[in-house]
Amino acid sequence: MRKITLSLLGLLLISFSYARTSAVEAMEVYNYDSKMLNEDHVWPLNTYILDQDGEVLTDFKMTPNPASSKFQLILPKGITNVKLEIFDVLGNKIISKPLSKLSSTIDISKWNDGVYLVKISSDNGNHIKRFVKQ
Template identity: 40%
Template sequence: MKRAVLTILLIFAFGTTQLRAAVDFSSDSPAIQLELSNDNDYFQDKNFTISPNPSKDRLNIRLLKSSENTTIEVFDVLGKRVHKSNITQLESSIDVSRWKTGVYLVKISNEKESHTKRFIKQ
């Protein structure tokens, strides 16, 4: 049985979509099977998590490890900073109920490194 499998990884802004196509040439008329999946965590690091995402009221942040002088900044899609605070615990929460609906970037940083993730406000 001849079978060809093609995987294409399409990278969109802030996420990934995977297209998987399988073609079966074993019969007189080839059969094609397509599968489309969305995997937003495919390229996301695990240094911190945000939940729920999307959210209407609260943005919960959980750090993998504690670090001194850790700062959280949240930016809208135009690059305007809408929130800045220091994180002193492994878990913290931000009230987002008054924010406009849209996509935001959540940046966690300290003196050594910086990590950014996407957040959707409903």
């Protein structure tokens, strides 16, 4: 079990705990458990299964990264039934939509600056990469 904490000016904002387990050699599952902290209170958020590596999906690209107004998502050939989901660091789903092209432009001009998780799902599995909006 590993723990990641985010803090600002010495105040603990968010704490993530995660465990990495290998259910099968070709598939890794990451479970993230997050809590939002405020002085004397702890609010548990949700537990997410974020990543199951698919051999083909690990090759998807996002460019530029970091970006300020838009980025291009480029998928490998031979991938079918693709779904895009983007989450902020609190686990809020920002985008959820099917993708029908190998290249898509995502408008991020109205998003807050920060780190986002880009999840691509298909018949070949799921994969997540980090993206920075600045």
